Amino acid sequence: MEPTRITCTRVDEEDLDARYLAGALSEEEAEAFEEHYFGCDRCWAAVQLGLDVRAAAPPGTDRPVESRPLTVARGAEPRPAPVARPRWWPLAIAAAVAVLAVGVWQWGDRSPVTPAGDGFRGPADSIHAVASFRGRTLVLSWQPALSADRYAVRLQKRDATVVLERLVGDTSFAIPRDSLSGVADRERVFWEVRALDALRRTIARSRLVPTEVPAGR
Amino acid sequence: MFPTDRERYRPDQDPTGPPASGVPTESELAARYWDRIRLFATRRVNDAALAEDIAQETLRRVIEALRAGRVQNTDAIAGFVFQTAKHVCMHAHRSAGREARAMQRLHDPSDADAAGPDALTHLVSEERRRRVRTALETLSPEDRDLLRAVYFAQVDMAELAAKLGLSPGALRVRKHRAVQRLAAALGAGQTDETLSGDRELNE
Numbered sequence: 001m002e003p004t005r006i007t008c009t010r011v012d013e014e015d016l017d018a019r020y021l022a023g024a025l026s027e028e029e030a031e032a033f034e035e036h037y038f039g040c041d042r043c044w045a046a047v048q049l050g051l052d053v054r055a056a057a058p059p060g061t062d063r064p065v066e067s068r069p070l071t072v073a074r075g076a077e078p079r080p081a082p083v084a085r086p087r088w089w090p091l092a093i094a095a096a097v098a099v100l101a102v103g104v105w106q107w108g109d110r111s112p113v114t115p116a117g118d119g120f121r122g123p124a125d126s127i128h129a130v131a132s133f134r135g136r137t138l139v140l141s142w143q144p145a146l147s148a149d150r151y152a153v154r155l156q157k158r159d160a161t162v163v164l165e166r167l168v169g170d171t172s173f174a175i176p177r178d179s180l181s182g183v184a185d186r187e188r189v190f191w192e193v194r195a196l197d198a199l200r201r202t203i204a205r206s207r208l209v210p211t212e213v214p215a216g217r
Numbered sequence: 218m219f220p221t222d223r224e225r226y227r228p229d230q231d232p233t234g235p236p237a238s239g240v241p242t243e244s245e246l247a248a249r250y251w252d253r254i255r256l257f258a259t260r261r262v263n264d265a266a267l268a269e270d271i272a273q274e275t276l277r278r279v280i281e282a283l284r285a286g287r288v289q290n291t292d293a294i295a296g297f298v299f300q301t302a303k304h305v306c307m308h309a310h311r312s313a314g315r316e317a318r319a320m321q322r323l324h325d326p327s328d329a330d331a332a333g334p335d336a337l338t339h340l341v342s343e344e345r346r347r348r349v350r351t352a353l354e355t356l357s358p359e360d361r362d363l364l365r366a367v368y369f370a371q372v373d374m375a376e377l378a379a380k381l382g383l384s385p386g387a388l389r390v391r392k393h394r395a396v397q398r399l400a401a402a403l404g405a406g407q408t409d410e411t412l413s414g415d416r417e418l419n420e
Contacts, residue, residue, distance in 0.1 A: 012389065015374045018367045021337075034257050038302075039295030044253060049396055051256070052403075053368040055341035056349035149244060162343040181347065198243035199276050200251055 006036035008043060017046040021054060126204040129193050131211035134174065138211060141172040145195035145204040152194045152202075155180075163189060167196075177214045185215030240291055243280055246298075250276065254302045255340060261306050265339030271309050275302040352402035360395035367392055 011017060016033050019025050025033065037044040129142035140153060153173045155164040163183055166173060173193075183189060189212070194205040241249070254275050258268035278301050282288050288297050341349075353361050366372045378388040 012393070015367075015389070015392075018374065021368060024373075030260070034260075035296070035299050038250070038253055038257075038299040045400075046396065047256070048252070049400060050368040051337065052341055052345065052349045053353070053364050053399070055338050056346045056353060057365070057369050165342050165344050199247050199273055199280075201273055 006032050008040060011036070011043050011046070017043065017050050020047065021050045127193055127195060127206040129191060129206040129209050131191050131209045133214060136177040136214045137174050138177065138180075138214070139172065139174045140191045140193065140209065140211075142193050142206060144171050147197060148195035148203060149198040150196050150200075152196055154192045154194075156190050156192065156208075157183065158188060158190070180213065183213050185213055187213045189213060240283055241294065243276070246276055246279060250279075250295075250298050252340070254298070256337075257299075257302055258306050258309070259336050259340060262309060263336045265336045267309060268336070268340075271302065271305050274309075275305045278305065349399075349403065352399055355402045356395065356398055359391075360398055363392060363395050364399060 006016070011033070016025065016029075020030055020033050033043075037047055127142050127145055129140055132139045132141070138155075142151070145151075150167050150169055151171070151173075153164075153166045153168060154162060155175075156162050161182075163180060164175065188210055190208040190210050192206055192208050194202045197203050251272055254272040255265075255268045258271040259265060262268060262271070275298065279288075279294075279298050282297070282301075283291075283294075288294060353364070356364075363377075366377055367374065374388060374392075375385055378385045381388065383391070
């Protein structure tokens with residue numbers, strides 16, 4: 001394949017989307033295809049669909065042995081040689097000298113220490129969320145977070161299996177019991193909501209809010 | 218998934234974004250490029266969390282460049298995002314390599330060759346996977362088997378065509394139709410915007 005120019009016709013004719021996901025393209029070809037799908041919605045949609053099908057394989061299904069992962073081969077990178085265990089005392093002396101040097105240096109520098117901002121880390125419990133029911137519909141409501149662009153709502157089981165995940169623009173979310181699969185009646189599940197900025201960074205989040213799956217029809 | 222959920226989302230105007238016409242807002246950039254950068258980065262670093270980090274940093278740099286007027290031709294923004302992602306990825310990969318080597322030294326060296334899980338799986342949320350499984354079940358067995366052979370079992374198309382007694386062109390048409398039917402089945406069951414990743418950085 002001529003790697004320099006990718007067109008949609010070539011993607012179709014040479015099955016570049018499937019071969020890309022299979023890791024069957026050379027690095028040069030893969031990169032050219034990536035550059036193409038950054039600007040092409042049609043080919044990007046094909047890649048996404050392929051990803052979906054790959055990821056949707058039933059749990060426990062093994063990939064064929066001959067398939068290669070998509071990731072860039074690391075063979076080119078020198079693998080670190082096994083490290084011979086050094087004797088500890090030269091390191092200890094070096095560390096002690098370093099600590100002493102830093103201490104002396106810091107003695108003269110009394111400027112106030114500014115803690116690293118954690119605005120984008122989204123401290124837990126910074127959103128107050130309340131779980132409730134409307135008949136057989138599970139409802140979660142929460143207070144708006146300043147400068148939130150969207151909210152990511154997640155419902156998970158006790159073992160952290162994700163039951164549901166949605167991006168919403170509102171400050172409440174409701175889902176009928178019958179739309180939830182993979183959970184038992186009266187099972188204890190947990191809501192979590194995160195406020196995201198325009199770059200999908202978490203700026204605030206709630207603690208896990210327990211609720212119970214409604215039973216009976 | 219034509220177009221994706223994320224791509225359908227178009228806010229009227231991002232108040233923090235640049236007001237100039239033709240310049241995409243932060244939300245538009247994130248909607249369009251977030252998943253592309255994540256896949257691009259995952260292929261390189263094989264770590265879904267690090268890939269999200271790279272996507273964030275890439276978008277931050279792109280927005281900064283747009284605001285500073287460093288991108289003259291907004292039609293070529295896809296290329297600019299791609300090059301920025303490549304650059305950020307290269308740096309992140311180096312740091313990740315350093316970190317990995319440090320971790321290897323800390324742990325038993327015999328663990329160093331242990332393969333990690335398929336990071337691509339993390340790019341698709343569990344809920345989405347369930348939905349795709351359901352959509353696949355609505356297809357004919359032929360369509361389903363073909364898509365699984367192409368995308369999951371990763372059988373070579375020429376090989377598959379020979380096995381099925383079809384010409385490569387005919388198989389391509391069948392694949393194309395199966396893809397369209399799956400996309401339609403997914404579209405019919407889709408009511409809300411989904412996250413395609415179920416991990417979040419900075420937590």
